[in-house]
Amino acid sequence: MLTAAAGATWEAxxxxxLGHGAHPISVSRRCVDVVDLLAVAATGQGQAALxxxxxxxxxxxxxxxxxxxxxxxxxxxxxxxVVTTSHVRASxxxxxxxxxxxxxxxxxxxxxxxxxxxxxxxxxxAFANPLxxxxxxxxxxxxxxxxAANRPSAALRRASGPELAAVNGPGQVIAIWGPxxxxxxxxxxxxxxxxxxxxxxxxxxxxxxxxGGTVAAVLGLLDESPGLAAACRxxxxxxxxxxxxxxxxxxxxxxxxxxxxxxxxxxxxxVRASAIPxxxxxxxxxxxxxxxxxxxxxxTDEELAFDSLAPRRNGATLAVLxxxxxxxxxxxxxxxxxxxxxxxxxxxxDTGVAAPVRVxxxxxxxxxxxxxxxxxxxxxxSRLAGRPPDAVLPDDRDALDAATAAGRLLAEVRAASPLRRxxxxxxxxxxxxxxxxxxxxxxx
Numbered sequence: 415m416l417t418a419a420a421g422a423t424w425e426a427x428x429x430x431x432l433g434h435g436a437h438p439i440s441v442s443r444r445c446v447d448v449v450d451l452l453a454v455a456a457t458g459q460g461q462a463a464l465x466x467x468x469x470x471x472x473x474x475x476x477x478x479x480x481x482x483x484x485x486x487x488x489x490x491x492x493x494x495x496v497v498t499t500s501h502v503r504a505s506x507x508x509x510x511x512x513x514x515x516x517x518x519x520x521x522x523x524x525x526x527x528x529x530x531x532x533x534x535x536x537x538x539x540a541f542a543n544p545l546x547x548x549x550x551x552x553x554x555x556x557x558x559x560x561x562a563a564n565r566p567s568a569a570l571r572r573a574s575g576p577e578l579a580a581v582n583g584p585g586q587v588i589a590i591w592g593p594x595x596x597x598x599x600x601x602x603x604x605x606x607x608x609x610x611x612x613x614x615x616x617x618x619x620x621x622x623x624x625x626g627g628t629v630a631a632v633l634g635l636l637d638e639s640p641g642l643a644a645a646c647r648x649x650x651x652x653x654x655x656x657x658x659x660x661x662x663x664x665x666x667x668x669x670x671x672x673x674x675x676x677x678x679x680x681x682x683x684x685v686r687a688s689a690i691p692x693x694x695x696x697x698x699x700x701x702x703x704x705x706x707x708x709x710x711x712x713x714t715d716e717e718l719a720f721d722s723l724a725p726r727r728n729g730a731t732l733a734v735l736x737x738x739x740x741x742x743x744x745x746x747x748x749x750x751x752x753x754x755x756x757x758x759x760x761x762x763x764d765t766g767v768a769a770p771v772r773v774x775x776x777x778x779x780x781x782x783x784x785x786x787x788x789x790x791x792x793x794x795x796s797r798l799a800g801r802p803p804d805a806v807l808p809d810d811r812d813a814l815d816a817a818t819a820a821g822r823l824l825a826e827v828r829a830a831s832p833l834r835r836x837x838x839x840x841x842x843x844x845x846x847x848x849x850x851x852x853x854x855x856x857x858x
Contacts, residue, residue, distance in 0.1 A: 415440065415441055415460055415461065415462045415464055416441070416442060416443050416444075416445055416451060416454055416455060416459065416460035416462070416463045416485065417429070417441055417443075417445065417464045417465070418447065418448065418450070418463065418465045418466065418469055419444075419464075419465070419466040419469065419490065420446070420447065420466060420470075422466050422490075422513070423513075424490060424513045424514070425464075425466075428441075428517055428520055429441050429444065431517040432521075437517060437518075437521045438521055438525050439462075439520070439525065442459050442460050443459055443460065447470065447471070448465075448470065448471040448476050451476075451480075452476065452480070452483075455479070455480055455485040456483050458483070458484075460485055461484075461485065462485060462486045462487075462488055462524045462527060462528050463485050463486070463487050463488065464488050464490060464511075464520070464524065465487060465488070465489055465490065466490050467489040467490060467491040467495075467498045467499075467502045467510070468498065472489075472502075473505055473651055473652065474504075474505040474506055474652070474686070474688040474689055474692060475650055475686060475688050477506040477507055477688070478506065478540055478687070478688035481506070481540035482540035486524075486527045486528050486531045487506070487507045487509075488507070488509045488510070488511060488523060488524055488527050489502040489509070489510045489511075490510070490511055490512075490513050491510050491511075491512065491513065492512070492513050493513070493514055500652075501653075502652070504649075504652045504654075505650075505652050505692075506688070506691075508530070509523055509524075509527040510523075511523045584698040585616075585697060585698035585699070585702045585704055586698075586702065586703055586739040587697070587698070587704045587706060587734075587737055587738045587739050587740075588606070588703060588705045588738065588739065588740045588741075588844065589706045589708055589734050589735050589738035589740070589741045589742065589769070590602050590603040590606070590706060590707050590708065590742050590744060591710070591731075591734075591735060591741055591742070591743055591744070591762070592710060592743060592744035592745060592755070592758065593710055593745065593754040593755055593757065593761075594711075594754060595750070595751060595754050596746075597744045597746045597754075597776055597777070598744055598776040598777055598807075599623070599707055599708075599710075599744050600621075600623075600629060600632060601776065601814065602742065602744050602774060602776060602807070602837075602840075603619060603629070603706070603707035604619060604629060604632055604633065604823065605823075605824055605833070605834070605837040606705055606837060606840060606841055606844070607703070608667070608670060608824070608837075609825070609834075609837050609840070609841035609842075610703050610705070610841045610845060611667055611668075611669035611670035612669075612825065613841060613842065613845055613847045614669070614847075615669070615702045615703055615845055616669045616670075616671075616701040616702050616703070617669060617671070617701055617702075617704075617705060618663065618671045618672075618697050618700055618701040618703070618704045618705070619666075619670065619671070619672045619673070619705050619707070620642060620672075620673045620675075620693075620704060620705070620706045621641070621672075621673065621675030621707050622642060622675060622685065622690070622706050622707060622708045622709070622730055622731070622734050623675055623708060623709045624676065624679070624682040624685055624727055624728070624730050625679055625682075625709050625710070626679060627674075627675030627676060627677075627707065629672060629674060629675060629707055630674040630675070632817075632818060632821075633664075633672060633822070633823070634822065635664050635666075635672065635674060636674075637677040638677060639662075639664065639674050641662060641673055641675060641676070642673050642674065642675050642676065642685055643675075643676055643681065643684035643685060645658075645662050645673060645689075645693045645696075646684060646685055646686045646689035646693060647684070647689075649686075649689035649690075649692035649693050649696075650688070650692075654692055654693065654696050655699070656696050656697075656699040656700040659673070659697060659700055666823070671700070671701065673697075675707075682727050682730070683725045686729075687725075687726060687729030687730050687732065687733040688733075690730060690733035690734060690737060691733065691736075691737050694737050703845070706734050706738070708730070708731045708734040708735070709728065709731040710731075710758075711727075711728045711731065712728060712731065712732065712735075712761055712762065712765055713728060732765060735762070735765065735767045736767065736768075738767075738769045739769055740769055740770055740771075740772065740844070741762070741767060741769050741770070741771045741772070742771075742772050742774055743758065743759060743762065743771055743772065743773050743774065744774050745758070745774070745775055745776065746775070746776060746777050747775040747777055747778035747779070747782070747783070747787040747791060747806065747809075748777070748782045748787075749782070749783070751775075752775075752791055752794060755773070755775075755795075756795070756798045759771070759799050760799075772804040772805070773795065773799070773802075773804050773805075774804060774805045774806075774807060774840070775787065775788060775791060775803045775805070775806045775807065776807045776809075777807070777809040778806050778808050778809060779808065779809040787806065788803060788806035791803065805836065805839070805840050805843070806836070807833055807836045807837065808832045808833050808836060809833070810828070810831045810832055810834075813827065813828035813831035813833055813834070814833070816828060824837070
């Protein structure tokens with residue numbers, strides 16, 4: 415076991431007690447701060463780290479790096495300090511122990527924490543480790559050991575048909591992903607979030623594209639607003655809740671909030687992968703549905719592959735997909751776009767994403783493919799990707815240009831647009847509201 419307590423009384427007393435009695439744990443190194451702790455953890459000198467909860471820079475990034483080094487973090491908090499306990503748990507620490515507990519309690523908590531980590535290896539991804547990001551280490555992700563708010567709902571897991579039943583409780587996270595080539599991820603994300611809000615369901619639209627987020631520009635919002643980067647900073651410090659997240663959002667419509675992304679691509683390190691789950695936890699409390707426009711790339715940077723402590727540009731995208739309850743994979747309805755989509759779906763499976771995936775063909779238009787693009791491409795996707803498209807969105811360039819020029823939502827500019835009607839249908843199938851209304855109409 416490693417300890418880091420900045421000279422706290424409990425550390426010296428614990429070390430002295432462990433030296434005089436028979437305990438299943440022993441202290442291999444007393445670290446002076448978080449930097450020292452992470453350096454020692456990387457050398458494999460400990461299986462667990464007993465850390466003072468108020469230690470400077472002991473945040474979600476530090477916790478993530480401990481997990482990457484296969485060291486289980488255990489936080490020591492003052493008895494009945496509910497606020498600090500909730501903060502460390504939000505940072506990813508699953509076990510805490512009171513600072514005035516006897517050595518036997520310290521031993522039992524550490525042993526239990528290590529035993530659970532061994533039994534659920536692969537349940538928590540350490541985004542500081544590139545191999546674990548790609549699902550190459552351990553088993554496929556399990557929901558065991560994850561907070562209840564991060565577990566996909568049973569209704570979402572069972573979804574395989576055209577409808578997705580609405581669920582109660584914590585809000586759902588819908589990740590809008592697609593391969594390279596601009597298949598229209600932002601168009602689908604903004605349209606889907608808006609139509610969900612128009613169905614009477616609160617929606618939070620998040621721009622998490624670390625390569626070229628354009629949600630703010632599309633909606634005519636100030637792209638210098640704090641947005642997701644500020645939310646990640648607050649989440650790392652365990653100070654983000656629903657109210658704090660709402661303060662960082664734009665209120666576009668009564669039921670629609672927007673959390674803008676980074677205006678410059680070189681600011682991608684500010685969107686920390688380890689902070690994404692905490693941001694979504696606040697989002698689940700803020701809105702029934704959180705729609706996330708994320709980046710396309712899923713691979714890790716080869717130049718950084720041997721530095722497990724270096725930040726990962728694609729870590730944020732992997733964290734979004736890992737935390738999502740539903741993934742909407744968007745591809746262009748043309749030969750090249752479908753080819754990229756098929757390869758992208760295979761790459762998506764390789765990452766070990768547990769959430770169900772819906773395939774949406776976007777920009778469907780006559781001329782590129784003879785006849786109806788949806789019907790023409792359905793057998794191709796069924797044969798090569800193992801599934802037909804769940805939705806086909808027409809390419810209504812005139813309506814999109816008008817909405818972009820005005821900096822407004824598609825429904826506000828061209829309410830009768832064929833693309834808008836298709837997005838209404840998609841939003842209804844995701845929430846289950848459309849299916850319920852259709853059954854009521856047939857019953858009449």
